[in-house]
Amino acid sequence: MTTPTNREIHLASRPEGWPTAENFRLVEVPVPEPGPGQVVVRNRVMSVDPYMRGRMNAGESYIPSFRVGEAMDGGAVGEVVASASPGLAVGDTVLHGLGWREYARLDADKARKVDTTAAPLSAYLGALGMVGLTAYVGLLDIAAMRPRDTVFVSGAAGAVGSIAGQIAKLRGSPRVIGSAGSAAKVEYVTRELGFDAAFNYHDGPVAEQLKAAAPDGIDVYFDNVGGDHLEAAIDSLNLHGRVALCGAISQYNAEEAAPGPRNLFLAVGKRLTLRGFLVGDHADRMPDFVAEVGAWLREGRLRVDETVVEGIENAPEAFLSMLRGANRGKMLVRLA
Numbered sequence: 001m002t003t004p005t006n007r008e009i010h011l012a013s014r015p016e017g018w019p020t021a022e023n024f025r026l027v028e029v030p031v032p033e034p035g036p037g038q039v040v041v042r043n044r045v046m047s048v049d050p051y052m053r054g055r056m057n058a059g060e061s062y063i064p065s066f067r068v069g070e071a072m073d074g075g076a077v078g079e080v081v082a083s084a085s086p087g088l089a090v091g092d093t094v095l096h097g098l099g100w101r102e103y104a105r106l107d108a109d110k111a112r113k114v115d116t117t118a119a120p121l122s123a124y125l126g127a128l129g130m131v132g133l134t135a136y137v138g139l140l141d142i143a144a145m146r147p148r149d150t151v152f153v154s155g156a157a158g159a160v161g162s163i164a165g166q167i168a169k170l171r172g173s174p175r176v177i178g179s180a181g182s183a184a185k186v187e188y189v190t191r192e193l194g195f196d197a198a199f200n201y202h203d204g205p206v207a208e209q210l211k212a213a214a215p216d217g218i219d220v221y222f223d224n225v226g227g228d229h230l231e232a233a234i235d236s237l238n239l240h241g242r243v244a245l246c247g248a249i250s251q252y253n254a255e256e257a258a259p260g261p262r263n264l265f266l267a268v269g270k271r272l273t274l275r276g277f278l279v280g281d282h283a284d285r286m287p288d289f290v291a292e293v294g295a296w297l298r299e300g301r302l303r304v305d306e307t308v309v310e311g312i313e314n315a316p317e318a319f320l321s322m323l324r325g326a327n328r329g330k331m332l333v334r335l336a
Contacts, residue, residue, distance in 0.1 A: 008101030032105035046099030147172030155224035207232035305329030
């Protein structure tokens with residue numbers, strides 16, 4: 001190996017409210033050697049995602065918390081530089097779950113070989129990875145979107161929301177509405193991603209803006225934000241409307257528990273379905289997802305944007321910027 005040390009990001013302390021740079025620490029450790037059945041991967045690109053904010057907290061959740069004083073982890077793609085496994089060779093490009101470091105040692109069965117001739121490396125962390133599958137499953141399986149449905153997507157300029165809205169249009173929705181956090185993002189969502197309408201949630205009450213954009217109501221809500229967006233969607237949902245509960249980024253940094261939607265009683269009379277989901281439970285959908293979304297990508301029908309930050313040392317700032325909504329599309333960190 002050409003690099004004698006391996007730089008990685010550790011969780012220095014647990015945040016209270018919004019995380020800060022002080023919650024992270026850049027640490028140098030030796031480059032690991034593979035044990036039997038293992039590989040060492042030089043990470044090229046890593047992902048930062050909203051769900052990682054919850055992992056910075058202590059307590060029980062659907063995924064283990066990061067440990068203070070230890071390296072963080074998350075999606076990454078890179079090149080195998082050492083192998084003690086017959087299944088992967090030096091030079092193979094793989095997707096795995098040990099990001100936040102320049103070199104990762106892992107069991108070979110925890111890595112998936114990817115074809116960089118079929119799609120760019122970063123696509124496997126975005127449109128053809130967890131992000132794209134989340135949008136695909138959430139919209140089509142969890143919310144059971146039909147071609148005649150009017151769809152509302154919150155966080156529409158973000159990684160998942162930008163793809164979910166485009167899938168809705170590609171699958172025949174006559175009207176797709178998005179929310180975003182700035183006038184520039186509203187323009188991006190409508191002019192570049194093809195949403196039929198969008199609004200800036202800073203411009204006024206979400207419920208009023210959504211009703212103006214969807215005077216006949218909505219049938220599907222893809223929820224990335226929670227809070228006032230979920231409450232507004234419940235107001236606007238038509239009979240038998242469906243909600244895919246993907247995330248609630250508006251509440252991730254709250255120091256006190258936010259109250260639930262004040263109008264949840266409407267779910268009874270409207271016979272609504274509100275269903276949470278985790279993309280990890282839907283790996284069986286990967287073949288159909290890759291076939292359909294991969295074709296859209298090759299044909300140029302699905303637009304994918306990325307916000308890329310350079311260097312492992314800037315990974316914490318990339319993460320914090322993503323939580324503040326500074327990204328357009330997927331936020332990534334290029335390591336090499």
